[in-house]
Amino acid sequence: MKKQNKQIGNLGESLAAKYLEEQGYTILERNWGNKWGEIDIICQYHPGGDMHNLSGVIVFVEVKTKTGAAFGAPTTMVNPRKLFQIQRLASVFPAGINQPKRIDVIAIVLTRERKLQSLNHYQAVY
Amino acid sequence: MLTKINSVAHLGLLSTKVTVEVDVAAQGFPAFNIVGLPSKAVEEARERVKTAIVNSGFTFPDKRLTVNLAPADFVKDGSCYDLPIAVGILLASGAFVAKTDLSNALFYGELSLNGEVRHSRGVLLVAIFALKEGFREVYIPAESQREAQVVSQVKSRPVSTLLSLVNYFEGKARLLSQKTALPRVENTGGVLPDFGEIVGQLAAKRALTIAASGGHNLIMTGPPGSGKTLLARALPSILPPLTIEEALEVTQIYSASGFLRPGEGLVRIRPFRAPHHSTSLAGLIGGGSRVKAGEISLAHQGVLFLDEMAEFARSLLEALRQPLEDGVVAISRAAGRVEYPARFMLVASVNPCPCGYLNHPKKSCHCSIREIDRYRRRLSGPILDRIDLHLFVPYLEAEKLTATSPAAESSAVIRQRVVNARKIQLSRLKPYRMYTNAQMQNKQVRQFCALDPESNRLLRLAVDRHALSPRSYFRILKVARTIADLEGALNIKINHLAEALEYRSRAF
Numbered sequence: 001m002k003k004q005n006k007q008i009g010n011l012g013e014s015l016a017a018k019y020l021e022e023q024g025y026t027i028l029e030r031n032w033g034n035k036w037g038e039i040d041i042i043c044q045y046h047p048g049g050d051m052h053n054l055s056g057v058i059v060f061v062e063v064k065t066k067t068g069a070a071f072g073a074p075t076t077m078v079n080p081r082k083l084f085q086i087q088r089l090a091s092v093f094p095a096g097i098n099q100p101k102r103i104d105v106i107a108i109v110l111t112r113e114r115k116l117q118s119l120n121h122y123q124a125v126y
Numbered sequence: 127m128l129t130k131i132n133s134v135a136h137l138g139l140l141s142t143k144v145t146v147e148v149d150v151a152a153q154g155f156p157a158f159n160i161v162g163l164p165s166k167a168v169e170e171a172r173e174r175v176k177t178a179i180v181n182s183g184f185t186f187p188d189k190r191l192t193v194n195l196a197p198a199d200f201v202k203d204g205s206c207y208d209l210p211i212a213v214g215i216l217l218a219s220g221a222f223v224a225k226t227d228l229s230n231a232l233f234y235g236e237l238s239l240n241g242e243v244r245h246s247r248g249v250l251l252v253a254i255f256a257l258k259e260g261f262r263e264v265y266i267p268a269e270s271q272r273e274a275q276v277v278s279q280v281k282s283r284p285v286s287t288l289l290s291l292v293n294y295f296e297g298k299a300r301l302l303s304q305k306t307a308l309p310r311v312e313n314t315g316g317v318l319p320d321f322g323e324i325v326g327q328l329a330a331k332r333a334l335t336i337a338a339s340g341g342h343n344l345i346m347t348g349p350p351g352s353g354k355t356l357l358a359r360a361l362p363s364i365l366p367p368l369t370i371e372e373a374l375e376v377t378q379i380y381s382a383s384g385f386l387r388p389g390e391g392l393v394r395i396r397p398f399r400a401p402h403h404s405t406s407l408a409g410l411i412g413g414g415s416r417v418k419a420g421e422i423s424l425a426h427q428g429v430l431f432l433d434e435m436a437e438f439a440r441s442l443l444e445a446l447r448q449p450l451e452d453g454v455v456a457i458s459r460a461a462g463r464v465e466y467p468a469r470f471m472l473v474a475s476v477n478p479c480p481c482g483y484l485n486h487p488k489k490s491c492h493c494s495i496r497e498i499d500r501y502r503r504r505l506s507g508p509i510l511d512r513i514d515l516h517l518f519v520p521y522l523e524a525e526k527l528t529a530t531s532p533a534a535e536s537s538a539v540i541r542q543r544v545v546n547a548r549k550i551q552l553s554r555l556k557p558y559r560m561y562t563n564a565q566m567q568n569k570q571v572r573q574f575c576a577l578d579p580e581s582n583r584l585l586r587l588a589v590d591r592h593a594l595s596p597r598s599y600f601r602i603l604k605v606a607r608t609i610a611d612l613e614g615a616l617n618i619k620i621n622h623l624a625e626a627l628e629y630r631s632r633a634f
Contacts, residue, residue, distance in 0.1 A: 073156075075156045122156075125154070
């Protein structure tokens, strides 16, 4: 079961990364972290799609993936404690000290066949 | 989308408008927050409202919800905001469209998890507030509708479930009042003792009749088992029914305190409260962090019976002094200042000494003079000075108990006399918004208790001889007035005054 959850999580994170790239974000790190925990995706948004413009906001993304709706929506599984953990990690992220930062949540629901059912991107949740 | 729903907050018997603002944000991480100084009970409304909405067959919006209870500067307490919050969420999320204007309506009620609206305390106050502030309708729990109907000028909309309310707003169904079969329960929780069953004690019965007629305070002294408690317990059977004005005052207190059962409207039975002597100051006078009404306010327009008065803590009895005089008690707490009416008739019973057999014809008293002295000091002068009728309830001889004496007067007969005396008082005092002789201020006493020269001489003699306080002076006149009213006499005559003076001589 645990193994399965991990698989689903990884699948969700890949889907989220793909989605972010489509939206014009550059992925900086995946599963970056230390003993405090892990941030699923760290990415940067480039204004106007200009890859050389480095003034864009750095986004720390928590991805939450669920199969089916039996245990409630994925958004209910992200609580203030988790967000605080991400905030603490984000505060020690070395790159882009002068850039604005943001914490996002991507909530993914998969079907039983592990096909994408819905993907919601919530910006600036903290 | 943002919606505003009107609701009401109570502090004591005073109400304030609370605007429940609900915002369902188009963006943002899903959350459900309540701001505007909610108490723990209101905080918990989140879970109740969420579950009630889902169980009523609606979808709870997966969006960022913010509920604001304005004005935000005082603590909102109680579960009555469930209904306005739920209605606000359903409106703001577009679950239904109201065809009527809701800015002229008040919403009030607690939700249960299955979407039913539960009986909530303070519904009468909501209706009164609506009338005062010009709200046309109140949406209240169907179980509490009888309370709201007391204020007939305001349309009361009985809400039994959240779903029925939405159906009503969409024009699909009408709101139905709930017919709750009210079990007929006497307010003492049993059959009242009748004066007709009490053998002898004619003097005590007479004094109780006078007290009941004029609303005067009374204290009974006597050996254990002489019938003090029984006489007091029978007192409600001769009390006159509440007038509409009195009933409205009493019902407000009971509604705010949550003592009205589902389906109950106006309180019709005169209150009779008999707190145990272990009661706390907040329990007797009122108070606590939520500033609740105490026993003295629950006994408003009725009887506060203190059995074994000398056993009550000294501080409790002294705290009675101010409300006994003013008929209102002001309680200041962190939550605010609250005034509760407390115009009650004090009926007390005490033993003459710690062992109880002082001056007993057959038994001897074992108490030392010091013990008796200490016992008597438990009731202070200022308290006894406020009691109009001092009464000794003697030990009853065995032959009187067994003898087939002619049946005593039944409560119904005595009650009729009391009702007649009250009618006379009411017609005289109505312009001053008073109901009984005991409520008269010195000004009214001077106006309505004029004495003939002979009576005047007697009263002066008594005041001189017993060094009666000016307060006692006025209280004697009020009792004399009641005795005259019982007889239907226009003016106080010397025999009325003499009887009033008789009751003033302290038995304790």
